[in-house]
Amino acid sequence: xxxxxxxxxxxxxxxxxxxxxxxxxxxxxxxAQCTSLSPKERGLREIAVGRALTARFAxxxxxxxxxxATSYVSLVGQAVVEAAGLADRDFHFAILNxxxxxxxxxxxxxxxxxxxxxxSLSSEAELAAVLAREIAHIAMNHYDDGVLTDGSLxxxxxxxxxxxxxxxxxxxxxxEQVYEADAAAAVYLATVGYDPSALVxxxxxxxxxxxxxxxxxxxxxxxxIQQNGLSGQQTNAARFKASTRGL
Numbered sequence: 001x002x003x004x005x006x007x008x009x010x011x012x013x014x015x016x017x018x019x020x021x022x023x024x025x026x027x028x029x030x031x032a033q034c035t036s037l038s039p040k041e042r043g044l045r046e047i048a049v050g051r052a053l054t055a056r057f058a059x060x061x062x063x064x065x066x067x068x069a070t071s072y073v074s075l076v077g078q079a080v081v082e083a084a085g086l087a088d089r090d091f092h093f094a095i096l097n098x099x100x101x102x103x104x105x106x107x108x109x110x111x112x113x114x115x116x117x118x119x120s121l122s123s124e125a126e127l128a129a130v131l132a133r134e135i136a137h138i139a140m141n142h143y144d145d146g147v148l149t150d151g152s153l154x155x156x157x158x159x160x161x162x163x164x165x166x167x168x169x170x171x172x173x174x175x176e177q178v179y180e181a182d183a184a185a186a187v188y189l190a191t192v193g194y195d196p197s198a199l200v201x202x203x204x205x206x207x208x209x210x211x212x213x214x215x216x217x218x219x220x221x222x223x224x225i226q227q228n229g230l231s232g233q234q235t236n237a238a239r240f241k242a243s244t245r246g247l
Contacts, residue, residue: 037148043108045148045160050108052161054094057104057112060165062097064115064247070095072243076124077111077131083191084132084139084184091135095247101206103130104168105137107148107160115247120205124236125189125198130206132185132199139184142177171207178212182221190230197225198235 037045064070074093081091091109096102099116106112111134113127121127136142148160167173182199189196200221204214224230 042148045107047108049148049160049164050106050110052158053104053106053164054092054110054112056161056165057096058094060098061100061102061114064095064097066095066246069115069118069244069247073113073118073127073131076128077135079192080128080132080135080188083188084135086135086139091138093131102168103134103206105134105142106164107138107141107143109138111135111138117206118244118247121202121240122237123198124240125194125232125234126202127240128189128192128194129185129196129199129202132188133181136181136184136188137173137177140177140180142173142181169207171209173209173211175209175211178209178217179220182217183224186221186224186230190232192232193234194232195235196230196232197222200225 070093073095077091077093081087081089089109091111093111093113095118096104096112096114098114099119100114101117101120102112102114103117104110104112111131113130113134117130118127121130143160143164182203186196186199189199200218203217203221208214209217
């Protein structure tokens with residue numbers, strides 16, 4: 001399976017201008033977090049918390065052992081990672097073995113999506129939209145300082161992962177983080193060439209966000225797409241159906 005992600009220079013430049021506007025606040029807040037940690041220590045703690053969070057969800061829901069579907073999700077996810085300008089960072093993708101509609105962004109580049117969520121989707125563009133939103137949370141460091149600084153490395157991985165596990169399952173992300181990730185995800189989709197309106201479709205799915213109603217999120221994304229001229233044609237519904245048939 002090959003993914004062609006060549007983007008015309010003019011289109012890339014257009015999208016890049018809007019990317020700056022869409023994610024500026026998130027990037028500014030991210031650079032202000034955890035200043036007491038060196039870059040090396042921060043990286044180690046992010047990976048520790050991300051691995052522990054993945055293990056926590058794996059214990060709760062299990063991991064799907066389907067090589068074709070997992071490889072497909074990883075390929076779609078990596079295309080989005082490149083669009084986000086994060087090709088130099090390691091990202092890991094897995095499918096949770098539950099019919100719940102849930103997706104997870106773990107520090108250190110750990111992204112999970114449930115088979116139930118995948119089954120609720122109708123195209124590769126929608127899958128990319130879900131993954132793009134989670135990748136945006138990671139890119140913007142959308143977690144409190146305490147998640148990475150609560151004691152030793154082992155203590156941090158345990159307490160930080162549990163805090164994120166509860167926040168994700170309860171849909172309690174701060175509204176600002178949710179809206180920032182939605183905006184960045186729309187930019188990522190357009191950069192790859194996916195139809196960014198796929199993001200609108202998936203915002204009514206997954207764990208409801210208590211601080212950011214789905215209808216309000218959809219309107220904000222529609223406005224962003226329209227005002228910034230974000231566009232893309234790819235949906236790849238047939239490839240999505242073939243690649244996820246075994247779930």
